[in-house]
Amino acid sequence: MQTFGFPIEKNPVKTRDDTIRSLIQITDPLIKYFVSGNTGVRIGSHGTVYSPRVIEMEGWSRMLWGIAPLAAGGGHWDGTELHFEGLKNGSNKDSPFYWGDIRDFDQRIVELAAIAVALLIAPQTYWEPLSAEEKKRLAQWMIRVNTCETVKNNWIFFRVLTNLAMERLGQPFSAEQTEKDLCFLESLYTADGWYKDGQQYDNYNPWALHFYGLIYYKYKKDDDVERCKRIKERAVLFARQYKAFFHSDGSTVPYGRSLTYRFASTAFFSACAFAGIEVLPWGEIKGLILRNLRWWFKKPIFNAAGLLTVGYAYENLYMAEQYNAPGSPYWALKAYLILALPEEHAFWAAEELPLTAEHQYSLLNVPGMLFCRTEDDTVMLNAGQYPGFALNQAAAKYSKFAYSAQFGFSVAVSGYGLEKTGCDSMLMLSKDSDYWRERRTVHDICCTPACLRSQWDPWPDVQVTTYLIPCKNAHIRIHRIQSACDLKTAEGGFAIPVFAESGDSVPVIRGTLDTACKGGGIIVKLPWASAFIADIGMDGTVCRTACDFYPEPNSSLMFNYTVLPLLTGDIRAGQTVLACITGASVSSRDVHIPKIDIDFEKRTCVIDGETVTLC
Template sequence: MTYDPATANPLFGNPLKTRDDVEKGLRDLFQPLLPYFSEGGARVRLDGAGAHFDRAAADLEGFARPLWGLTPLAAGGAEFDHWEIYRQGLANGTDPEHAEYWGTVNGTDQRQVELAAIGFTLKMLPHLVWEPLPQKAKDNLAAYLKHARTFDYADNNWKFFRILVDLGLEECRVEFDRSYTEKYLEELEGFYLDGGWYRDGNVRRIDHYIPFAMHFYGLIYAKLAKGDDKRVADYKQRAREFAQDIQHWFDEDGGTLVFGRSLTYRFACGGFWGALAFADVEAMPWGVIKGHFLRHLRWWSKLPIAHGNGVLSIGYGYPNLFMSESYNSAGSPYWALKAFLPLALPADHPFWTAEEVEADFDDAPVPLKHPGMVSFHTPGNVVALSSGQQNWQMRHGAEKYAKFVYSSRYGFSVEVDERAYHSGAFDGALALSDDGRHYRVRETNEVAQIAGDKLHAVWKPWSDVTVETWLVPANPWHIRVHRITTPRALHGTEGGFAIDRAEFNADTYIDEKGRGVAKSKTDVSAIVCLAGGRDGRAFRTLPNSNLIFSKAIVPQLHGDIPAGTTVLVTAAMALPTGLDAEAALDAVPAAPNIAELEALFAREGVDVSAILVPERF
């Protein structure tokens, strides 16, 4: 049978309008996993792809991550036919004498991540996964969890994993050292910034781990913890504040900003909206929260995110290992099931009974100081201008954190050949080359400031080359101003937004002096040189580089940059095909005055929060 990438998605065709629809979606996502459970139930191995950790930990990941959805399902009163498999798996995976033993934790370990789902399940469903176990299995499971929690966890959102394990141990009346719990709760406070925003550790990145980890786990704690009233109140209030900002990482169709690492977790990004409901935090009217939640699931239901067997793939909009992290095993994508947390709520909860409210975004720019972004909405899309973040540790860290602009509808591209400057996508970025083969893009910033709805950064692609970049919203366009000071001649290529490329090249490509435009059946993308004398082209990127489109077109500007100081000014936009897009092509914004931008930042510029951490290599 021919593989159909749409119908292979277990959510495909599900209207995702009601609680019953959401429950069906979860069941349909889990069903393809059943053939892959090991004989003893403790391991789930989905394919041969590897991660940096050992196979036993990857198999535990495949076993545990579905619990983020299955546990709320059962907590909400629904039947599930396979708890016996999970009971067997818990018993065998924690038995050192069993062939399916998960392995002993002896330091910071991926197993600590996956045990959080087990702690959550023990807290929510002790009658299903703890009480039926024989005493030896209980002793092994308790000993395994207690041992794992004595080691250091990564200095970021991982600290919540010990806390979730402890909630489970407490529910099962297992004695443990509670000083460890309090220690991590206090250390997590050190990541809090203001206005509901956290960092994911003491690093220069503020990404989707804030909604789908820091707030997600905090809201679970707020719902389930006992006797910690002050912290619970803080977590809820921070979530209320955060909701006002994070809604501007979502578009009117439910897509979310394609930005940062771990994007293979997909609809985990919508987990924040479900966690608000779980914790009874009406940060917005319930119908508004429900709308964000359901639209997000529906957005994902239309993409080829699964293999032909219905198992979620590593990738984003389609199976794609290029964009993955070293810690992504085949079971990693099932953190997406964190989105199903509201199934723990009864059908008469106001989240479920509320009438879904459509998105109501205007076109005004929204400054977001902490992540260093200025967000604005266009039809079916949210655009975020960005400065101040970095990630040196992850594969494609520059593409995931340091581009000038990110988008929900058009995603971004990772470079799939770092020694082929002429073949680079460079969407949302400026690439510079001094030999025509290798290239440099922005990876980090020496300065990153925000003033009103504008951003300014200073970055050095080489130690002797300095680039100043200003980013200015001009909805639906945005403007980039680059002042480049270099002791030698360079060549530059700058990209706009990527759009889907049709079969048989049935698109329109406009290559002109000073302008590149790509037109497809669905979208129009353009980049215009407002200063700098460059040539334009609509470039067919290498396949599987964009996170949403397996084949894409990116309009680009390219040209020589002489030694000395050169100013480049660029305008870029993308819109759905139609009259608005054609009108926008005829209404290119004017170049801003650099002296006025400098005066603005001298007067009002403040440091982006993300950069206020010492650089670590």
């Protein structure tokens, strides 16, 4: 896709000075959009679940995730004076620009975290210049959070950070509330470095629960010794697994909610560096962060005014959550915590190292994720999970069979009409060819390094057991379906871009793939990518048809118009077995379909003579 040619696209992001310049290139365009006594920024008109006034405040506060570390490291931003005026006005009850009292379950609680961290790491910029009265007003406004109810998840950390900042600044705080909150946060820990922020594992591990915990560690490791020891140990465990999400080119496997925060994906590693914990070799940490920034800055994530947009690899509201406001994407600036480190720190002094991967396949057993790494791509096979609240696009974000660093995934525009369902990397089922259902809540999960299994029930009278097996540059899907009624089925491979980055269009090449079963397969080729799917079902009564399929524009996170390979077919009531092999590549290449034999009695899948045990 085409970009606007901003200077940041040519920024090499190799050194600390390059990184500082990239932050300024991101934040400078915001200066002209300060409003309401500089207590907010107004950069868009779409709404969210909180008020327009708080939307503006959110945009103001999230800038702090970048400009506060810059100030802590001795840097300067031209908008600091205006921004600092907003801090004084927003926390002043007598000001016409007062942010308002902090209330129960208030979005202002979220934004307190950025202010608290700014006070912790750069008091010379955000605290010391305040008058005695201004300090008192700000402290009283912030500490009100101790009287408020809040969501019982990572939000609890916002109160911890606020109390920590007040303690460090010699202001009133609640040690009792902090201890209670920290005990709750530790209750979210499960195993092997993973926290469960609700009912699911997702990006709130790296860019929230670990991130805030590492800031707490930085300031309390000599006081709260045992707890901080656990924080460090868990961060080391998590780092060894989390790096599996990153591909060698800097891209990340997108999965779960809040993906509009983009390069916040590296905030965990930035926080490790800030805390002085070498969870990986310094050069590898540096490479992970800087390659990721470089990857993002080549994407059209900025609008014509140079402002970050809601979306992923381009501006896109279809994929947004109900809590994404125009200023929300600036949470990505958490990645810039490394700017608080001086030039001589081991992180900056290290030579940037490439990503190291010990194995082609790596299983993260706790979240049920099996990563498959090739030179072309990093793909995550997903046992499946589902959030415990009505999240926008929850099925697409948590329950697809596979997620790709290069090809991402697609969301649904509607459940009616197959082209609107985001059917890539998913088996869609319908009773009427109109309304389609996909995998959502799963149970009976089993994970091994060679196979993932889960059961899902699209209707009370339909049960599907799905097996996912990595296979070189592809993966195999097997579905055992027990249904009380006849069903229509559609199963999609990865969605690839129709247009070149220049905007040019070329003909799509469609090739057939022969398999041993009655059905067949298709490969879809373009000069810049190819994707295929081939039916390998063992059920002689089912014959699926392969075709190229064009989903609704802007349903993909990565590309604004896509094509994908698709299998469709009807199944009868009773038990049916469907199986396929599918994959994609960033080049236009031929594929080899291996000989595959599935034996449920022996619980095996034999792939070109190699046996995989079905879990």
